[in-house]
Amino acid sequence: MTTSLPPVDALGSAKATRSRYRHAEGSAARLRLLTDTGIALANERDSAAAMKAILAKALAFMSMDEGLLLYQQNDGLHVHAAQGTVPPIGACLPISGALHKVLQEDALPLIQHDLHSRLKIGRDKAVCLEILVPLRYHGKHVGILVLMSERQVSPPAADDLAVLQVLGTMCAAAYLAASKPASSTAAHGSAGKLKQLTSRELQVFALMPRGLTNAALAQELGIAAGTVKVHIERILHKLDLRDRTQAAVYAVDHGYGG
Numbered sequence: 001m002t003t004s005l006p007p008v009d010a011l012g013s014a015k016a017t018r019s020r021y022r023h024a025e026g027s028a029a030r031l032r033l034l035t036d037t038g039i040a041l042a043n044e045r046d047s048a049a050a051m052k053a054i055l056a057k058a059l060a061f062m063s064m065d066e067g068l069l070l071y072q073q074n075d076g077l078h079v080h081a082a083q084g085t086v087p088p089i090g091a092c093l094p095i096s097g098a099l100h101k102v103l104q105e106d107a108l109p110l111i112q113h114d115l116h117s118r119l120k121i122g123r124d125k126a127v128c129l130e131i132l133v134p135l136r137y138h139g140k141h142v143g144i145l146v147l148m149s150e151r152q153v154s155p156p157a158a159d160d161l162a163v164l165q166v167l168g169t170m171c172a173a174a175y176l177a178a179s180k181p182a183s184s185t186a187a188h189g190s191a192g193k194l195k196q197l198t199s200r201e202l203q204v205f206a207l208m209p210r211g212l213t214n215a216a217l218a219q220e221l222g223i224a225a226g227t228v229k230v231h232i233e234r235i236l237h238k239l240d241l242r243d244r245t246q247a248a249v250y251a252v253d254h255g256y257g258g
Helices: 008-043 047-061 097-102 158-194 199-210 214-221 225-238 244-253
Strands: 066-073 076-083 110-116 126-137 140-149
Touching: 008 047, 008 158, 047 066, 047 076, 047 140, 047 158, 076 140, 097 110, 097 126, 126 158, 140 158, 199 214, 199 225, 199 244, 214 225, 225 244
Parallel strands: none
Antiparallel strands: 066 076, 066 140, 110 126, 126 140
């Protein structure tokens, strides 16, 4: 029994239909990403929650696993949203290498394949695909959107990159709008928290960015290691911080370098 093949024009028509379908699906996904970003920025009262949601949506859009939303300040790039084995929220990263390149004037998104990314923490830093999207608003560099995948995934198409750049502009505008009115209030609140520390606690706090052990801190200050432990516990409580790493980042952010 022989099976007749469909006419050539029918095959071409089916291929064109599939192509149109994939294009329509891609357009719908890009529209959903921008719509979800707008909704998150409009409805979330907490900026951190909005940034976390936007990062998750961007990663899902690109079928990627890990990422960061970094915003630029005087001392480097600060992590405002994180997903995966990457530096935690509050960490400060130096502006160097690829990060520096993406923040140059008129820089385009940077796509890197098969590398050991310094943006991952832990022993395994292997990344199959890394996308760095500059966040820019009114000609001002605000930060970087980082998307990474340990798995092999398709690189972004030109339309996908364009949508990620629009998303980046939305995030940059939202960040600048949120930071301007809150800057004086935030600074006042931080200063108020630091005033809660005793002079000895402030000495310990100032040394924490150096990453010293309790014993080394005790030797530096001429006190017992057990006393240092108590001081650190009180510092974390008074500043509402989770751990020593957060305290070290907080200290650097407020001008204490050890």
